[in-house]
Amino acid sequence: MGLPVVHFEIIGTDAGKLQTYYSELFDWQIDSDNPMNYGVVARAENLNADGIGIGGGVGSGPQGYGGHVTVYVEVPDAEAALAKAESLGGTRLMGPERVMGRMELGQFADPEGHVIGVITQAS
Secondary structure: OOEEEEEEEEEEOOOOHHHHHHHHHHOOEOOOOOOOEEEEEOHHHHOOOOOOOEEEEEEOOOOOOOOOOEEEOOOHHHHHHHHHHHOOOOEEEEEEEEEEOOOEEEEEEOOOOEEEEEEEEOO
């Protein structure tokens, strides 16, 4: 059985504009009431009639960073997944880092430069 995609992320230069844009485009309910102003799209609010869908986020990157669109795959061990990505020719970009006290998060670029994230839920 494969590992699931559990989160998407759209990061740009202006979180507010992106959040408004995607909210109007896809009718997403985006909650950015948090210290990072990270616009959370809750999974429960993002399902089709068959109950299929994932949650995600829309926000801003650091000053001077153009942004990215990526998906996050849930893995049993973020460090092990990042090390394996590197051993297969990928490049670690960040992490793993504990985020909001409830998950370990990391990112890597595949051999062609596509950014993919990995998440390990804290136990």
